[in-house]
Amino acid sequence: MDRKVVVPGDLLSEDAKRSGEGTYIKDGSVYSLLYGLANYRDKINVIPLAGKYVPAPGDYVIGVVKDITFSNWIVDINSPYDGLLHISEFPKRIESDEMSKHLRIGSSIMTQVKDVDPTMKVELTLNDRKLGLIRTGRIIEISHTRVPRLIGKGGSMISMLKKEVNCNIFVGQNGRIWISGGADDTDLALKTIALIEKEAHTNGLTDRIVDFLKAEKGVRS
Amino acid sequence: MIAMDKTDISFFKDGLRLDGRRADELRPVKIEVGILERADGSCYIEMGGNKVIAAVYGPREVHPRHLQEVTRAIVRYRYNMASFSVEERKRPGPDRRSYELSKVSREALEPVILTSFFPRSVIDVFVEVLQADAGTRTAGINAAAVALADAGIPMKSMISSCAAGKVADTIVLDPMKEEDNFGQADLPIAMTPNGNITLMQMDGSLSPDQFHEAVEMAMRGAREIYELQRKALVDKYSQMVAEPGKVEVHASD
Numbered sequence: 001m002d003r004k005v006v007v008p009g010d011l012l013s014e015d016a017k018r019s020g021e022g023t024y025i026k027d028g029s030v031y032s033l034l035y036g037l038a039n040y041r042d043k044i045n046v047i048p049l050a051g052k053y054v055p056a057p058g059d060y061v062i063g064v065v066k067d068i069t070f071s072n073w074i075v076d077i078n079s080p081y082d083g084l085l086h087i088s089e090f091p092k093r094i095e096s097d098e099m100s101k102h103l104r105i106g107s108s109i110m111t112q113v114k115d116v117d118p119t120m121k122v123e124l125t126l127n128d129r130k131l132g133l134i135r136t137g138r139i140i141e142i143s144h145t146r147v148p149r150l151i152g153k154g155g156s157m158i159s160m161l162k163k164e165v166n167c168n169i170f171v172g173q174n175g176r177i178w179i180s181g182g183a184d185d186t187d188l189a190l191k192t193i194a195l196i197e198k199e200a201h202t203n204g205l206t207d208r209i210v211d212f213l214k215a216e217k218g219v220r221s
Numbered sequence: 222m223i224a225m226d227k228t229d230i231s232f233f234k235d236g237l238r239l240d241g242r243r244a245d246e247l248r249p250v251k252i253e254v255g256i257l258e259r260a261d262g263s264c265y266i267e268m269g270g271n272k273v274i275a276a277v278y279g280p281r282e283v284h285p286r287h288l289q290e291v292t293r294a295i296v297r298y299r300y301n302m303a304s305f306s307v308e309e310r311k312r313p314g315p316d317r318r319s320y321e322l323s324k325v326s327r328e329a330l331e332p333v334i335l336t337s338f339f340p341r342s343v344i345d346v347f348v349e350v351l352q353a354d355a356g357t358r359t360a361g362i363n364a365a366a367v368a369l370a371d372a373g374i375p376m377k378s379m380i381s382s383c384a385a386g387k388v389a390d391t392i393v394l395d396p397m398k399e400e401d402n403f404g405q406a407d408l409p410i411a412m413t414p415n416g417n418i419t420l421m422q423m424d425g426s427l428s429p430d431q432f433h434e435a436v437e438m439a440m441r442g443a444r445e446i447y448e449l450q451r452k453a454l455v456d457k458y459s460q461m462v463a464e465p466g467k468v469e470v471h472a473s474d
Contacts, residue, residue: 005455050262054338120339120341
């Protein structure tokens, strides 16, 4: 895989058809919009090294309720834009005056972005079996730009990790991660995720993580 | 401009300037990326005797709310000189000069920032001058451009800034304090690497020919600075790959 560090305005290709994410076209040529890693495949994508999470419909995210209005929970989703969880998107029918019984200010939820309008009004939903209030476990935050690496190609990294550390893990696209399991298992999971975040842009990471887990487990037993 | 006797100061000695530079030579530049823990992007720059820190926050929610734009992000730029940045203590706080510099610097950077990607948000840029030695606005803009890139903000290109001046009827690049104070003209510019100028100011007087010469020279200086900005950003990444352990990771409960 061909990779290169680029800064905004770098010429990436003279073929406008190869413009991917993090790029723009001017006069038929492709330029970088971001400071990051250019990934040359059919399309050229630039992966940023930093930046804020911008919600997109369908994203699974972890949010924290920060306010309650007449019919909405206002949810912090680690983004410049707050999420709105409407009362009708709660899995069961509840009354407006009972909202704080189900989700209080400070409650953490696993949720999904239902819709984002052009003014960046973000609608959330809890209408899915795997979504809902978080009662146990731990939540950590990493940069959202590292999330694709943590998930891996087709979920390879995260499914390996779940199996190896024997934990339940939910990765939010906004960089928040929920981990639930035994105390030692959770600690190992935290350590491993910290390592993945640190070395996110190195090659052959999955293999190195497998070795790391093997070594860590060897010490414990 | 202080009117003065031409014999009082000589700006050149053996064809070189007071600090030993050629007429078209920059002062030494040092750029460090990502030096602030709390900011989303940051940069420290030294251009000769200038020492400047730039910090970028955002995109984030706009406060106060009435400044919000529905279709795009707003950009706020604050240029500030520390009270100890100049010889005589500067009275702290914004003044006429810093308001103007904040405005022109913001307008120098705004054209390349893709504000439409982040409606209803703000990108805050703070530039603090720790030590001043003529050309702080150009140093501030250079640092701010690097800090914006470091914050992961989408931009059409980088912005680089440099000044040219006139002393003893000679056009010089990147004037230092003595040349700025006792010189005949100062012309700072900011531009994209391919030569689109986003800032141009001038004080003093230049003939049309001198003006063209000064602009050409400042543009060459800005291109040199662009290469240094680029190198600083690329080096930061190489460092991250070479010594991954050095980059701190925050895992909060």
